[in-house]
Amino acid sequence: MPDNLRTAVDRPDLYDPKINKSYAELATYYSALVDPARAAKPKDKPRVERPMPYVRDSFWSGREFTSVEQMQAEGLTWSAGTAGRRQCRPLGGASPLSVFEAVEAKALLPLPDKPFVLARWSTAAVGPDIHIKVGRTLYSVPWKLIGRKGRRPLHRHHGPGLPRGRAGQDPRRTRPGQAHGQRRLPAG
Template identity: 30%
Template sequence: QHHKGGEKLFVDYCGPTLTITCPTTQETRTAQVFVAVLGASNYTYAEATYSQQLEDWVMSHARCFAFLGGVPELVIPDNLKSAVSKPCRYEPDLNPTYHQLAEYYNVAVIPARPYKPKDKSKAEVGVQIVERWIMARLRNQTFYSLAHLNQEIAKLLDVMNNKVMKQYQQSRKQLFDMLDKSALKPLPEKPYHYTQIKTVRVHIDYHVEIEKHYYSVPYQWVKKQLRAHITNQ
């Protein structure tokens, strides 16, 4: 496939996980590794989160855009539940919260079509490289916090992006500066704050229930379905 500068960002998760150990109880917890790859330059972003759930998924995108210093025209995710509510080869339904993120950054989201591996080949290759270049080096280390793990991932990511690729005789960072950097759209003026969107039904007493709290709405909306926007701001 031919990729224009600043056009496509491919996103996915690595299959293997990394382990975080509680310093007091020595209990362990797994961390997922999010990977994003720009189509033109192969410039790569990676970070660890505790899950692939909606908030982690969405906020990984926001941190990725900040890392890139701009926003691509398209984001190409896989059809995981945090991205797509209803998979479809031609018109998939995006999760409302994910769709709100896309509107905030003015980026189009086009999930890879089911059973079309070429649609996400950049992501799959990027995941393999992160697994071999970063995760393999960290597997035998002990991490006591997610922040500590991400600090080490960032160090190795910088080395990986600056390593010369034999196929191109240039590094990912050099290609990024040449092809993608100037083509990315500018970031919004204000940082993104996570906003969960869920469908609620208005009770007969014209209240809606959100996380065991009740809020009144105009009585004309009784028995209707509404979309609630939930944020900590």
């Protein structure tokens, strides 16, 4: 349940919020549901926000970390020990770790084999020279797509996605702004 932050929610709405495309792809990849809190309704998230002062005062207070790895290792130790074993009134006096192991751990799905690759989205139109411009690079596309326009993902290792799975020519052999050959044009 995120806030209605702009990087996650493009248009807040109680029943049908418009989620940012990249954020929605990330959630879909990890089989997660994005259900943003209502805009300007701080009482919607008290259960999520309530533990933050405890984490701040118990874990962060007085500690200094020399690396991210050290911080992560100490965070795991603190979560399983200090925070996980404390008595919690909202859980009927049970410890968060025992409730997690008894109820939630069984419901978790395994992580995918490969990490999520973030796509950069771009709006492009296929010009009469059968190229689309994404960033500073021109991509050659099939001539039948001349005049078509759309918002397409550009992955780090691939060209822009096009209708029906067609992909643009690999731009790595050209300088930015340089066009590819005209071999995709129809004969004649």
